[in-house]
Amino acid sequence: MSTFADQTFTPPEQIRNFCIIAHIDHGKSTLADRMLQLTGVVEERAMRAQYLDRMDIERERGITIKAQNVRLPWRLDGRDHVLHLIDTPGHVDFTYEVSRALEACEGAILLVDAAQGIEAQTLANLYLALEKDLHIIPVLNKIDLPAADPDKYAAELAHIIGCDPSEVLRVSAKTGAGVTELLDEVVRQVPPPVGDADAPARAMIFDSVYDTYRGVVTYIRVVDGRITPRERIRMMSTGATHELLEVGIISPEPKPSAGLGVGEVGYLITGVKDVRQSRVGDTVTSERKGATEPLAGYRDPKPMVFSGLYPVDGSDYPELREALEKLQLNDAALTFEPETSVALGFGFRCGFLGLLHLEITRDRLEREFGLDLIATAPNVEYRVVQDDGTDVHVTNPSDWPTGVKIAEVHEPLSKVTVIAPSEFIGAIMELCQSKRGNLLGMDYLSEERVELRYHIPLAEIIFDFFDSLKSRTRGYASLDYEEAGTQVADLVKVDILLQGEPVDAFSAIVHKDAAYTYGNKMAGRLRELIPRQQFEVPIQAAVGSRIIARETIRAMRKDVLSKCYGGDISRKRKLLEKQKEGKKRMKNIGRVEVPQEAFVAALSTDEPSGDKGKKK
Numbered sequence: 001m002s003t004f005a006d007q008t009f010t011p012p013e014q015i016r017n018f019c020i021i022a023h024i025d026h027g028k029s030t031l032a033d034r035m036l037q038l039t040g041v042v043e044e045r046a047m048r049a050q051y052l053d054r055m056d057i058e059r060e061r062g063i064t065i066k067a068q069n070v071r072l073p074w075r076l077d078g079r080d081h082v083l084h085l086i087d088t089p090g091h092v093d094f095t096y097e098v099s100r101a102l103e104a105c106e107g108a109i110l111l112v113d114a115a116q117g118i119e120a121q122t123l124a125n126l127y128l129a130l131e132k133d134l135h136i137i138p139v140l141n142k143i144d145l146p147a148a149d150p151d152k153y154a155a156e157l158a159h160i161i162g163c164d165p166s167e168v169l170r171v172s173a174k175t176g177a178g179v180t181e182l183l184d185e186v187v188r189q190v191p192p193p194v195g196d197a198d199a200p201a202r203a204m205i206f207d208s209v210y211d212t213y214r215g216v217v218t219y220i221r222v223v224d225g226r227i228t229p230r231e232r233i234r235m236m237s238t239g240a241t242h243e244l245l246e247v248g249i250i251s252p253e254p255k256p257s258a259g260l261g262v263g264e265v266g267y268l269i270t271g272v273k274d275v276r277q278s279r280v281g282d283t284v285t286s287e288r289k290g291a292t293e294p295l296a297g298y299r300d301p302k303p304m305v306f307s308g309l310y311p312v313d314g315s316d317y318p319e320l321r322e323a324l325e326k327l328q329l330n331d332a333a334l335t336f337e338p339e340t341s342v343a344l345g346f347g348f349r350c351g352f353l354g355l356l357h358l359e360i361t362r363d364r365l366e367r368e369f370g371l372d373l374i375a376t377a378p379n380v381e382y383r384v385v386q387d388d389g390t391d392v393h394v395t396n397p398s399d400w401p402t403g404v405k406i407a408e409v410h411e412p413l414s415k416v417t418v419i420a421p422s423e424f425i426g427a428i429m430e431l432c433q434s435k436r437g438n439l440l441g442m443d444y445l446s447e448e449r450v451e452l453r454y455h456i457p458l459a460e461i462i463f464d465f466f467d468s469l470k471s472r473t474r475g476y477a478s479l480d481y482e483e484a485g486t487q488v489a490d491l492v493k494v495d496i497l498l499q500g501e502p503v504d505a506f507s508a509i510v511h512k513d514a515a516y517t518y519g520n521k522m523a524g525r526l527r528e529l530i531p532r533q534q535f536e537v538p539i540q541a542a543v544g545s546r547i548i549a550r551e552t553i554r555a556m557r558k559d560v561l562s563k564c565y566g567g568d569i570s571r572k573r574k575l576l577e578k579q580k581e582g583k584k585r586m587k588n589i590g591r592v593e594v595p596q597e598a599f600v601a602a603l604s605t606d607e608p609s610g611d612k613g614k615k616k
């Protein structure tokens with residue numbers, strides 16, 4: 001078979017650039033696998049499940065984190081075509097990456113599980129695709145399943161995108177049924193790319209990954225002109241220039257080529273060592289006679305959720321720093337800076353795109369770098385306006401201004417979309433209301449499924465919203481959220497005091513009405529977790545100087561010798577030694593000794609959710 005790698009500058013009318021929009025588990029990776037096989041790009045024996053999900057952690061969790069793209073040859077009606085499949089990440093935290101991947105396409109396959117119907121994130125991504133004028137091909141997957149109800153869900157999809165139910169394709173990514181027809185339809189329906197071949201080069205970066213051997217590999221889609229090896233290129237957002245070491249295509253392994261022309265999708269290697277120098281959404285142009293106008297829509301990745309990460313064993317601090325630096329090579333959105341905590345010692349305040357991003361980062365630190373970590377409760381960024389008119393940005397409760405009058409606090413707001421069976425409307429509304437939500441609208445997608453839209457403060461979403469939603473809807477609800485500006489809110493900082501000393505790790509910023517509940521819960525939890533001391537220890541929750549909750553740990557001398565009656569001196573010594581050992585892992589808050597485990601337990605939120613991280 002002829003390799004497409006030798007053939008550069010494919011005429012745009014032979015190119016089709018498309019992506020697959022799907023909910024987690026609806027079969028995107030399996031469908032991509034089938035496409036690789038049917039187009040002959042991967043031989044049968046080299047096939048492994050989910051070929052495109054390269055990172056081990058992706059494979060284990062079964063979710064796609066980084067977009068990948070692949071070039072597929074497809075012949076229809078006697079003509080050769082080049083299809084570029086751009087694999088979009090499917091999770092809420094990565095909307096920006098999804099939107100950039102969509103930007104690189106002219107069409108999208110809307111893939112929906114024929115036994116489940118469309119989910120909130122898919123709907124959100126579909127709206128993004130429609131906004132960008134992509135041609136949508138609706139497809140139901142898993143028609144081989146006995147539980148599949150293609151007629152019902154074809155009607156639902158047709159209703160949502162405004163087509164006829166007969167236009168909804170039906171496939172099984174598992175058996176391969178219908179996939180050939182789907183590839184034919186991609187060629188027929190998706191418009192070819194349009195661009196000016198003679199204009200200065202402009203290519204959009206829709207992904208960039210760090211490779212240990214090759215440095216940063218940048219995935220681009222050429223819009224105008226051409227990109228050829230050994231020229232110098234410029235990143236238009238920063239003006240930085242780099243020498244191009246290699247240009248190529250992925251099919252499915254990287255293959256160097258003599259360049260990329262209008263509409264083509266491929267990769268660049270420049271020798272930069274850090275993805276922050278090659279950012280998703282940025283425009284690449286030639287250094288000489290380059291373009292003056294970048295492509296629209298570039299945005300710096302902005303962390304939305306912050307958490308302190310501390311090594312359980314303080315001596316691991318340098319390793320934690322090294323590990324974070326390594327992760328950052330591949331993650332332009334991850335930010336971190338050193339911080340210290342009275343209770344937890346030395347650590348880092350890290351910024352994440354969202355809760356899943358936080359969980360994955362933490363998981364990778366623990367797994368790939370063997371670190372044992374404590375994470376403080378996540379919080380968002382607040383803008384605190386003081387009475388003198390000055391602003392403070394607070395990403396850590398300990399930076400909350402004290403001793404000054406606060407005029408206003410602005411908190412980030414999110415627009416939340418929930419899709420669920422209509423029987424749960426009441427339960428969902430109750431939950432959203434309790435999270436200070438504002439109903440924006442409600443639509444029936446079909447007779448029994450409903451879409452609800454709310455404005456809810458981001459801080460309320462990142463805590464345990466997803467878990468509560470799942471448990472109230474028996475797992476049937478799906479959720480999507482996006483940034484929606486900020487709002488003024490009545491927020492206070494609650495401190496937790498042990499014997500009058502504030503324990504910084506437990507401070508939280510909460511709505512005034514929730515302060516009492518938070519204070520009570522935390523004080524109660526600590527009373528359970530902190531062992532009795534030789535003196536009485538009051539645990540208090542306070543807002544400013546006002547105490548809002550109090551618990552007491554009664555005094556007791558922990559007499560380890562009480563078990564030894566008689567005079568076995570060696571046993572006595574052993575027990576005393578053991579007690580000394582235990583003390584090493586204690587942290588002193590004032591005079592109170594608190595075991596490290598108590599911090600860990602008090603800071604752990606009840607139970608990580610199912611869908612979010614798919615923890616087994």
Ligand SMILES: Nc1nc2c(ncn2[C@@H]2O[C@H](COP(=O)(O)OP(=O)(O)OP(=O)(O)O)[C@@H](O)[C@H]2O)c(=O)[nH]1
Nearest residue numbers: 024025026027028029030062063064142172173174
């Ligand atoms: N019966 C049946 N199972 C399928 C089909 N397609 C996918 N699956 C199964 O559904 C599960 C999820 O498929 P994936 O391809 O991993 O889903 P995905 O959408 O790529 O998931 P993410 O990568 O997490 O976004 C796997 O267990 C697949 O084997 C199908 O057509 N029929």
